[in-house]
Amino acid sequence: MVERVAGPLSLPDDWPAHADISLSLNRMGTFDWDLDSGRLHLDAPALDVFDLCPDEYDGRPGGLETRVPPTESIHLDELVSQALRDGSEGYGSYFRVRRRDGSLRWTHVQGVIRRDTAGRAHRVIGLVRDAAQELADSAARHELGTLRRVGAGVVESTTAALAHARTVQDVIDVLKQSHGLAHLGASSLVMGLVDAGRIHLVAEGPEGSYVPGTRITRTDEAYPMSEVVRTLLPRFIESAQEFADGYPMLWPSIEDLGINAAAYLPLIAQARPIGALGLLYRDRIGFSAEDRNLLVALGSSIAQSLQRAVLFEQEHDLAEGLQQAMLPRRIPAVPGAEIAVRYRSARLGRDIGGDWYDVIPLPGGRVGAVIGDVQGHDTHAAAVMGQLRIVLRAYAAEGHEPATVMARASVFLHELDTDRFATCTYAEADLTTGVIQLVRAGHVDPLLRDTDGSCRRLPLPGGMPLGLSAAFGGLDYPVETVELDPGQTLLLYTDGLVEQPGADLDDGMQLLATLVRDGPRDLQHLADRLCEVVDARGGEDDVAVLLLRRGGTRAPRSGGRLHQRVARDDAEGLATARHMIRAAVTAWGARERSDAIELAADELITNALVHTDGGATVVVRVLPRTERWEPGRPGEGLPGTGPPGAVPSEPEPLLERPGTGRRLRVEVEDGSSALPHRRDAGESGLSGRGLVLVDELADDWGVESRGSGKCVWCEFAVPDRPGH
Structure with a gap:
């Protein structure tokens, strides 16, 4: 301890120290800010705190910009402005100063606000000091x-x-x-x-x-x-x-x-x-x-x-790629129609879903359009979708009625040993007449866009979703028939296009109808527009869209259609059928080829009656020049017409015949699914020549599967009528 000295005290000459000395030794300086003139006086210790020389400071607040970083300057301006507005007697704050060597050092400012009798601030007097050592005290630690x-x-x-x-x-x-x-x-x-x-x-x-x-x-x-x-x-x-x-x-x-x-x-x-x-x-x-x-x-x-x-x-x-791989790789060209398809995966999910579309060429120039959605969003849903799409396509291609196609698909899904169900809409269209048969299985209703752009909903009675109808014994699917005029568009889609969380389905349907009505006339552009809306909206559900528009002009009608049912062992019915064919050939201007037509038709009828159980139905009609046909050699793809063990190839898409005249077509339907074989004649020479003879006489011939059996047909080119 320091001992006290007895006797009179001997004090320094400069005792007590002047305030300027005390402030300077403690790294404190003073400032005087005249608010009316904007002048800011800093004494020498204050300039030292800011690491400024007297000749580097112009006496105004702006002269400190080189030492106060912008973020600190904004903070101080807000602090002083608030104190001046709210009537405070003073203010204080810690801030950082950038010194000459670029380092930042904590500094503290304390100001007292002087006001006139009216309370208007006109002067601020205060201290500014080096606060680097104060980071250890409570105030600095708090900041x-x-x-x-x-x-x-x-x-x-x-x-x-x-x-x-x-x-x-x-x-x-x-x-x-x-x-x-x-x-x-x-x-x-x-x-x-x-x-x-x-x-x-x-x-x-x-x-x-x-x-x-x-x-x-x-x-x-x-x-x-x-x-x-x-x-x-x-x-x-x-x-x-x-x-x-x-x-x-x-x-x-x-x-x-x-x-x-x-x-x-x-x-x-x-x-x-x-x-x-x-x-x-x-x-x-x-x-x-x-x-x-x-x-x-x-x-x-x-x-x-x-x-x-x-x-x-x-x-x-990866999921989107798998989903796309399970959808049709290409959509066949369909004469008399324009088709656009789109698929968009869920934006807010990473699993693949069960939405799908399909376009199926059908016998007789018809086309099937399918849109469907398997329950769930995972690989299992996609696997079920792939199987269901294939079997539904097969049932349709066999020639089953739309209701039968849907019922059989439901039974298949029920027997697939899965807990998933599926909604679906199937449309079978004859683009020559414009007649469309629609079947709905728990799916959202389609829309119809007219030639003037107006859009309306097609309410279909419908049945239960696929899988559920078989489980509960409700396989009855009502068929709704509508006529699609030239230029009209049928819109099939999955519920992801109209359903949104928390929104009513009817509101979504109305919004979709508005989008279709105001959308582009071009079908591909319209499909893109719908997808743009889906992409912008996002969502947790996939979306599939199929647009089908009938050609802009009416297709020419055929020259007629005659049919006759012939039972087994019915000589009178067989004679009637032959007479019908002979009369049709004469009436439709094919007299020059009457012998070949009658002989080929007789062979087809005889084969049906001899080699199948039950009778046969004979249909004779004239196809217009725009009628569609299946290209290839006569009988191509039929069992017995290719190399041993060859597998019939998938039918080519239906194309427009490039011929110069009409075609007379003879069709013989029977109830057997066994396809005919072209064979060598037996030793007696009395059998095995039927299809060989048809092949020689007809211009084209082939066979089509039908839901109840098959149809063997042959065609002959006949001259156009005068004026055609």
Whole structure:
């Protein structure tokens, strides 16, 4: 302890110390701010706090801009303005000053506001002092704690926003649109993803802030992002000089940006680097231990979100590819019709669904259109969809009635040993007459767009969904018949096009009708427009769309149609059928080929009566020049007409006959599904010549499966009538 000296005290000549000396020794200065004139006087100690020489200061607040960073200046302006407005006697605040060497030092200002008798502020007198040592006291610790809480809040809010990011673009949008990086003080960012030893830049902010030539860089190059990817360690750059010394290839390109600090973080997921993030700063020198921990935590959160987004996009692309592979690879050309199909997978899900469409060429120039949706959004739903599409196509191609097609498909799905059901609409169209038979199994009603653009709903009675109707014994599917005029369009779609969570189905139907009514006239453009709406809206359900428009002019009608039923052992019926054929040939101007036509028809009828059980139905008609046909050699694809063991090929799409005249067609239907064979004649020479003879006499012949059996047909070119 210091001993007290007895006797009279001997005091220094300058005791007690003057206030200016006390303030100066404690690194305090005074200021006097005249608000009316705008003059701000700083004494020598105050100028020393700001690290300014007297000749560097012009006596006004603007003269401090070189020492007070913009963020601190904004904070002080708001603080003083609030104190002047609310009648406060003074104010105080901590802020940072940039010294001559570029370092930042904490400073404190305390001001007393002088007001006139009317309460108007006209003068501020106060102290400004170096507060670097005060970070240890409670006030500084409280302010520092606030900054830390802000930083932690940035990580928490950014992490919460990233939790909803599903794609890489979503992650980028969170980083660029969030205010989190601004709170951290970063002026710009760059982010890249690693792929095959290269870093692909996927984001930069603000726009245009990336360095030219760094869109794609190798991981072994001398760039900070490459370094953190190689080492899996963050890289904190604390000064412009350190940046220039460490990365001479990069620094010349960013030197003009005013960057003096940076943090490069490896984005690590499951112990491997998937990318890197760079945060660049203009007004920051140094990173504390807590700053580094905070940024590393932010990088970890971003990495986890990026990994989820990359996996989501990969799985979504795979699922969408599988779904597309299960849909028809091509839509056949259908003379007399224009068809557009589209499929869109769910935007908010990664599993494949069970939506599908199909277009099926049918016997007699008809066409089937199918739209359906299997319950669920997973691989099982897609597998069921693939099987159901195939069997429904097969039932339709066999010639079954639309109601029978739907009933058999329901039984198939029920027996498939699955808990899934499916909704479906099947339309069978005869484009020559415009007659369409529609069957609905629990599906949404189709729409009809008229030639003037107006659109209306086609309410169909319908039946239960496929699978459920078989389970509950409700296989009755009513058929609705409508006529499609030339230029009218039938719209088939799945419920994902009209259903939205929380919205009424009728509202969705009305919105769709409006879109179709106001949409493009071109069918392909209209389909694209509907898909654009689906893509913009997003959703958790797939969407399939099928548009079918009948040709703009009415197809020419046939010259007539006659039919006769012939029972087994019915000589009178057989004679009547022969007479009908002879009369038709004469009436329709085919007298020159009457012998060949009658002989070929007789062979087909005889084969049906001899080789099948039950009778046969004979149909004779004239096909107009635009009638469709199945190309190929007569009898091509039939058992017995190709090499041994050959499998019949899939029928080609129905095409328009390029011939110059009409065609007379003879059809013989029977109840047997066994297809006829062209065979060599037996030893007696009395059998086996039927189809060989037909092949020689007719211009074309073939066989079509029908729901109740088959139809064997042959065609003969006949001259046009005068005026045709």
